[in-house]
Amino acid sequence: MGTGSASTAVRTRGLQKYFGRVEALKGIDLEVPAGSVFGIIGPNGAGKTTLMRLLLDLLRPSSGEVTVLGVDPRSGGPALRRRIGFLPGELAVADRVSGRELLRFFSRISGPVDPGTVPALAERLDLDLGRPARALSKGNRQKLGLIQAFMHQPPLLILDEPTSGLDPLIQQEFLALVREASSNGQTVLLSSHVLSEIEEAADTVAILRSGTVISAAGTAAIRASAGRRVRIGIAAAEAPALVERLRRVPGFELLQVPADPGSGDAASISARFEGDMPDLITALAGYHLLDLVVQEPDLEEAVLRFYGPENTAGPADGGAGE
Numbered sequence: 001m002g003t004g005s006a007s008t009a010v011r012t013r014g015l016q017k018y019f020g021r022v023e024a025l026k027g028i029d030l031e032v033p034a035g036s037v038f039g040i041i042g043p044n045g046a047g048k049t050t051l052m053r054l055l056l057d058l059l060r061p062s063s064g065e066v067t068v069l070g071v072d073p074r075s076g077g078p079a080l081r082r083r084i085g086f087l088p089g090e091l092a093v094a095d096r097v098s099g100r101e102l103l104r105f106f107s108r109i110s111g112p113v114d115p116g117t118v119p120a121l122a123e124r125l126d127l128d129l130g131r132p133a134r135a136l137s138k139g140n141r142q143k144l145g146l147i148q149a150f151m152h153q154p155p156l157l158i159l160d161e162p163t164s165g166l167d168p169l170i171q172q173e174f175l176a177l178v179r180e181a182s183s184n185g186q187t188v189l190l191s192s193h194v195l196s197e198i199e200e201a202a203d204t205v206a207i208l209r210s211g212t213v214i215s216a217a218g219t220a221a222i223r224a225s226a227g228r229r230v231r232i233g234i235a236a237a238e239a240p241a242l243v244e245r246l247r248r249v250p251g252f253e254l255l256q257v258p259a260d261p262g263s264g265d266a267a268s269i270s271a272r273f274e275g276d277m278p279d280l281i282t283a284l285a286g287y288h289l290l291d292l293v294v295q296e297p298d299l300e301e302a303v304l305r306f307y308g309p310e311n312t313a314g315p316a317d318g319g320a321g322e
C-alpha cells in the first residue's frame with residue numbers, strides 16, 4: 001500500500017518526539033485500517049496523548065512521518081481538521097457559556113452538524129446542555145467533549161481516554177456510539193488504561209509503553225499474566241472449607257483470607273486467578289455464595305507485571321510469579 005492509501009486512516013513511520021531530552025515517542029510505526037476501531041493502551045506517560053496530538057498537528061514530530069486520512073497533518077489545515085472528531089484529555093471550556101453555546105462554537109470549526117444530532121447525543125449521554133459548561137462535573141464535561149467529537153460524523157474519531165469519568169451506564173452508551181460509528185464506516189482511534197474496556201470496543205489493540213509500540217499480538221498473554229481478580233462473599237461459617245478447596249484450584253492465589261471466619265456473619269475472600277474458569281466454577285459449586293465478583297486487572301497493572309523493568313522476558317516466558 002502506498003502512502004495515503006484509502007484503506008489506511010492513520011499511518012506513522014519512525015515517528016519520534018522529544019520534549020527537551022525526554023524521548024516521548026521512540027520511532028512509532030502504526031497503521032490504523034480505515035473503518036476499524038483501533039485501541040491504544042498503555043500506562044501513564046506511555047506517550048498516548050503525545051501520539052494523538054501529533055496526528056492533529058497540535059505537536060510537530062522530531063522525526064518520522066505521519067499521514068492522516070491520506071494527508072500530512074502539517075499541510076492538512078482546517079479541511080483535514082473538519083474530517084476529524086477529536087476528544088482531548090481535557091476539554092478547554094470558556095467561562096459562562098452553556099454546553100449548547102459551546103457546541104455551536106465548535107460546529108463553526110468542525111463543519112455542519114445535522115439538526116437534531118446534538119440534542120439526540122445529549123439525551124443518550126444524559127447531559128443537560130443548558131448548564132454553564134464551566135460548572136459541569138468532570139464526567140459531564142467529558143460528555144460535552146464526546147458530543148463535539150461525534151456530532152459532525154467525521155470519517156475519523158481520535159478519542160483520548162474517552163471513558164474517563166463516565167459512569168458505567170454512560171460507558172455502555174459510549175460503546176454503542178463507537179459501534180454505530182464503525183458500522184457507519186467511520187474510523188475510531190481511542191486510548192485507555194483499561195484493557196477490558198478497550199477490548200470491548202476495539203477490533204485491534206496496540207500496546208504503547210515508554211514511547212514504543214509493543215505488538216498487539218501479545219494482548220491476550222498480557223491480560224492472562226496479570227490474572228483475574230476474584231472476590232467471593234460467603235457465610236463466615238462456610239469460609240474455611242471453601243478456602244481449603246480453593247487452595248487446590250490450579251492458578252488460584254489467595255490474597256486475603258477472612259481474618260476470623262467465626263467472628264461475623266459474612267466473610268470476603270479475595271484472590272488472583274490465572275487458571276481456567278471451569279475449575280473455579282466447579283470448586284464453588286455447592287456453596288451458598290452471597291457474592292461473586294470476577295474482574296480483569298487494569299491494564300497498567302497487567303503491563304507492569306509483564307513488561308516491568310525487572311521482567312524483560314516478555315509473554316513467551318509466561319510472566320513473573322509473585
Ligand SMILES: Nc1ncnc2c1ncn2[C@@H]1O[C@H](COP(=O)(O)OP(=O)(O)OP(=O)(O)O)[C@@H](O)[C@H]1O
Nearest residue numbers: 019022023024042043044045046047048049050051
Ligand atoms: N509538553 C510536554 N513537555 C515535556 N514533556 C512532556 C510533554 N508532554 C508529554 N511529555 C512527556 O512525554 C511522555 C509521554 O506523555 P503522554 O502524556 O503522551 O503519555 P500518556 O500515555 O498520554 O500518559 P497518561 O495516560 O498519563 O495521559 C511523558 O514522559 C511525559 O512526561
